[in-house]
Amino acid sequence: xxxxxxxxxxxxxxxxxxxxxxxxxxxxxxxxxxxxxxxxxxxxxxxxxxxxxxxxxxxxxxxxxxxxxxxxxxxxxxxxxxxxxxxxxxxxxxxxxxxxxxxxxxxxxxxxxxxxxxxxxxxxxxxxxxxxxxxxxxxxxxxxxxxxxxxxxxxxxxxxxxxxxxxxxxxxxxxxxxxxxxxxxxxxxxxxxxxxxxxxxxxxxxxxxxxxxxxxxxxxxxxxxxxxxxxxxxxxxxxxxxxxxxxxxxxxxxxxxxxxxxxxxxxxxxxxxxxxxxxxxxxxxxxxxxxxxxxxxxxxxxxxxxxxxxxxxxxxxxxxxx
Amino acid sequence: xxxxxxxxxxxxxxxxxxxxxxxxxxxxxxxxxxxxxxxxxxxxxxxxxxxxxxxxxxxxxxxxxxxxxxxxxxxxxxxxxxxxxxxxxxxxxxxxxxxxxxxxxxxxxxxxxxxxxxxxxxxxxxxxxxxxxxxxxxxxxxxxxxxxxxxxxxxxxxxxxxxxxxxxxxxxxxxxxxxxxxxxxxxxxxxxxxxxxxxxxxxxxxxxxxxxxxxxxxxxxxxxxxxxxxxxxxxxxxxxxxxxxxxxxxxxxxxxxxxxxxxxxxxxxxxxxxxxxxxxxxxxxxxxxxxxxxxxxxxxxxxxxxxxxxxxxxxxxxxxxxxxxxxxxxxxxxxxxxxxxxxxxxxxxxxxxxxxxxxxxxxxxxxxxxxxxxxxxxxxxxxxxxxxxxxxxxxxxxxxxxxxxxxxxxxxxxxxxxxxxxxxxxxxxxxxxxxxxxxxxxxxxxxxxxxxxxxxxxxxxxxxxxxxxxxxxxxxxxxxxxxxxxxxxxxxxxxxxxxxxxxxxxxxxxxxxxxxxxxxxxxxxxxxxxxxxxxxxxxxxxxxxxxxxxxxxxxxxxxxxxxxxxxxxxxxxxxxxxxxxxxxxxxxxxxxxxxxxxxxxxxxxxxxxxxxxxxxxxxxxxxxxxxxxxxxxxxxxxxxxxxxxxxxxxxxxxxxxxxxxxxxxxx
Numbered sequence: 001x002x003x004x005x006x007x008x009x010x011x012x013x014x015x016x017x018x019x020x021x022x023x024x025x026x027x028x029x030x031x032x033x034x035x036x037x038x039x040x041x042x043x044x045x046x047x048x049x050x051x052x053x054x055x056x057x058x059x060x061x062x063x064x065x066x067x068x069x070x071x072x073x074x075x076x077x078x079x080x081x082x083x084x085x086x087x088x089x090x091x092x093x094x095x096x097x098x099x100x101x102x103x104x105x106x107x108x109x110x111x112x113x114x115x116x117x118x119x120x121x122x123x124x125x126x127x128x129x130x131x132x133x134x135x136x137x138x139x140x141x142x143x144x145x146x147x148x149x150x151x152x153x154x155x156x157x158x159x160x161x162x163x164x165x166x167x168x169x170x171x172x173x174x175x176x177x178x179x180x181x182x183x184x185x186x187x188x189x190x191x192x193x194x195x196x197x198x199x200x201x202x203x204x205x206x207x208x209x210x211x212x213x214x215x216x217x218x219x220x221x222x223x224x225x226x227x228x229x230x231x232x233x234x235x236x237x238x239x240x241x242x243x244x245x246x247x248x249x250x251x252x253x254x255x256x257x258x259x260x261x262x263x264x265x266x267x268x269x270x271x272x273x274x275x276x277x278x279x280x281x282x283x284x285x286x287x288x289x290x291x292x293x294x295x296x297x298x299x300x301x302x303x304x305x306x307x308x309x310x311x312x313x314x315x316x317x318x319x320x321x322x
Numbered sequence: 323x324x325x326x327x328x329x330x331x332x333x334x335x336x337x338x339x340x341x342x343x344x345x346x347x348x349x350x351x352x353x354x355x356x357x358x359x360x361x362x363x364x365x366x367x368x369x370x371x372x373x374x375x376x377x378x379x380x381x382x383x384x385x386x387x388x389x390x391x392x393x394x395x396x397x398x399x400x401x402x403x404x405x406x407x408x409x410x411x412x413x414x415x416x417x418x419x420x421x422x423x424x425x426x427x428x429x430x431x432x433x434x435x436x437x438x439x440x441x442x443x444x445x446x447x448x449x450x451x452x453x454x455x456x457x458x459x460x461x462x463x464x465x466x467x468x469x470x471x472x473x474x475x476x477x478x479x480x481x482x483x484x485x486x487x488x489x490x491x492x493x494x495x496x497x498x499x500x501x502x503x504x505x506x507x508x509x510x511x512x513x514x515x516x517x518x519x520x521x522x523x524x525x526x527x528x529x530x531x532x533x534x535x536x537x538x539x540x541x542x543x544x545x546x547x548x549x550x551x552x553x554x555x556x557x558x559x560x561x562x563x564x565x566x567x568x569x570x571x572x573x574x575x576x577x578x579x580x581x582x583x584x585x586x587x588x589x590x591x592x593x594x595x596x597x598x599x600x601x602x603x604x605x606x607x608x609x610x611x612x613x614x615x616x617x618x619x620x621x622x623x624x625x626x627x628x629x630x631x632x633x634x635x636x637x638x639x640x641x642x643x644x645x646x647x648x649x650x651x652x653x654x655x656x657x658x659x660x661x662x663x664x665x666x667x668x669x670x671x672x673x674x675x676x677x678x679x680x681x682x683x684x685x686x687x688x689x690x691x692x693x694x695x696x697x698x699x700x701x702x703x704x705x706x707x708x709x710x711x712x713x714x715x716x717x718x719x720x721x722x723x724x725x726x727x728x729x730x731x732x733x734x735x736x737x738x739x740x741x742x743x744x745x746x747x748x749x750x751x752x753x754x755x756x757x758x759x760x761x762x763x764x765x766x767x768x769x770x771x772x773x774x775x776x777x778x779x780x781x782x783x784x785x786x787x788x789x790x791x792x793x794x795x796x797x798x799x800x801x802x803x804x805x806x807x808x809x810x811x812x813x814x815x816x817x818x819x820x821x822x823x824x825x826x827x828x829x830x831x832x833x834x835x836x837x838x839x840x841x842x843x844x845x846x847x848x849x850x851x852x853x854x855x856x857x858x859x860x861x862x863x864x865x866x867x868x869x870x871x872x873x874x875x876x877x878x879x880x881x882x883x884x885x886x887x888x889x890x891x892x893x894x895x896x897x898x899x900x901x902x903x904x905x906x907x908x909x910x911x912x913x914x915x916x917x918x919x920x921x922x923x924x925x926x927x928x929x930x931x932x933x934x935x936x937x938x939x940x941x942x943x944x945x946x947x948x949x950x951x952x953x954x955x956x957x958x959x960x961x962x963x964x965x966x967x968x969x970x971x972x973x974x975x976x977x978x979x980x981x982x983x984x985x986x987x988x989x
Contacts, residue, residue: 060874062876063881063882065775067695068699076857079858079859079861079864083856099837099849100853100856101849101853103846104729105848105853108725111715115710118769122765122769122770123774124774124881125693125881125891126881126883127883127893129895130894133900137762137766138903138907140758141761144754144758145751145754145757148758149750149751152747156732156735160845161846162847165846219882219884222882223875224868296906296907299907310751314744314747314748317743317747
């Protein structure tokens, strides 16, 4: 009993460490792959670690008008993302934290982070902060229902919204190739692109003010606060990549409930690294092959995700004559 | 307990009558708010104990009212649950009112109707025959109408009260007809008799439609919601809190009582109708809230959204019940009731907070606010909690009930009727959209009000009031957090009431301990306390760890703003600007939002203007044609007023003949 508790806490801590350690690597390798595809040499994949470290050590410059909301937001957003990352399986299933909330709760944690991020954007009272918050509200209000509908479709297949139970169901081979799941996958990928501010919705590398969404919201942050927000953003990408991987391709995850097998754990890690590299490559290929959209075209892009997710649910309802 | 409660209600009525004669005014305010708050607290605690302990159903017949019928009262689980919800919220609003009302221009005007209002609300819940029910309902409407009229010197307020009175009369008329149709020709209006009534299906259908319209219009369901955003904000803020937090809940009680108890076994279409109406109210309500500039109107529209969510869950519960899936029906009903409880608290909190802002700045237009977080730190903290709850985000209580509603939506694949199977996922998608939009709406409401730089002199000089007002807010915010972090408290109440109505308990372990697992252990679970502690722990831990690794250096400087900070607060984003993308995407078709830009040519010194027009389709296509029809009919009938006596006599004779013919034809 006690040993099981220690093992599961140890697993959770290991999971946190792996998540924190690999999130910058995911972003770094995406950037690296992208620059190679564009014919540039690009910075090394470990550059994000250096950036974070540099920002952590720097002095924080706060605007005169910054209130307590602006100051707590970096810590809160980081904590919310870390909590979400702690609930999504990456290399092992049956994390103790996964039982405190289901898929809807994970979506809600991300939504709370967005809420505070947007408030911080409005806090200083600059035009750019407000613009970022306003556009982010638009993106969020289309992306969140799409995720909820994806959760609905998946829950219809697996019979629950508890993430470990869904993954277990997929692993058990209880699910074949299904139209509704394919639609849900496409919808979730679109949402992941939008939520993480990737091209074509937003450009994480932009320095042209009028095209920024996320960068405009966090424009006033500097030093340690900025580092935390960047880290949270990296964690968010990791959360979405692991979510997609664990819902649609969970094979190779270490199943901790049947005992703590070291070899299995290593296998899970290997698969996780493979997932990350595949995601980095796919994002990079996608980003070099499309152009950024106008803000109002994003609505159609995300609207498509929403409709696809609703279709996934309806298909499931129509085909399922139990 | 029933007898004691009725005695308490009698005291409240006496307090209402005595209130205008109490002198001095300060004492009268204390006495009324203290009295109402004290009684509400007692009722609320007694009722919650009654729900959780699961007491017997008690009935009482008094020789009042109609001589051949008497007045019947009954206290069961459902009534006790609503009593708990509305009275506990009222008690806390009264703490706020003790500080707030004295600062109003004519506080005494809202005094006498206040105890009467609370008594009438409770009486509706306790009624056990149609006569007492409708009488109490009407008393509640009139008392609240007087409360709305408290600022009677304001023309807009008088107009709002007038519209409200008309809609309230319409609602009571429809309910009267509904009871009539249900009781049929027998005319036994005791609820016990109505339950047994086996009328022709056509009449029963008519009764259900009428009851949905009557109670729905009082609750603020689209498309009969037009009065709500006028009347709720027009009243003083503590009254707005009572109208949105309490009275709307009594209307939902009426709907629940009629559909789940009196009208018998549900047909498949009841649920579908409520699901569609509920989901569209939720979406319309929150979209309209997103476009509002007036803080209190924004909150009133958000009430429409939440009532929509509740109606949706009620409809889902009815659909499950019609398919004999009683455990899922109990789950959906518990979700609806949990949202009733949660909304009562967080909407009261938000309206009271809006009252504090109104007191401190005299402003209602959020375009002129901003920067209040620095002037009013406590109010901003409590309002932030209210905004998080209204946006349905953890760890506040709004998330818990929305989560439960989504859980019951996700369980809907076991429905067997074909139409609900198609409607539920589609309307569930609409509800998900509304939930996401509510987060955007409350980012806007909170952000533009409290954050940024002050957009007007009044906002820059706001002073946070002390005393009872912040205490009331703190109490309400504390309850919202408590119900969010320890959701078992609220759900235990809702579950017992749902159990009483449906007759089936939720699975074992659904509401035990810190884990909320509505579909039984092993299914989806939510542990509010753990989520709260984990996030808090991670945030504080990160801060401590980073502080130890690299001592923090912090400096204040001018804002960066890409190198060109503009000192004028007018360069900030505005509320209308914030919602412009959402307006272009969602409101162009629904509200026919139109923007007209007036850009003067160079050399012309007129300021450029951008004007936005929105219409509420319910006004243009619902109320306005109805108003014109009524006007046309009454003008037409006006001709009858100026006839000669000969014509009147012949008309009467004609009417008599027609009636005799009808009677003859019937036999």
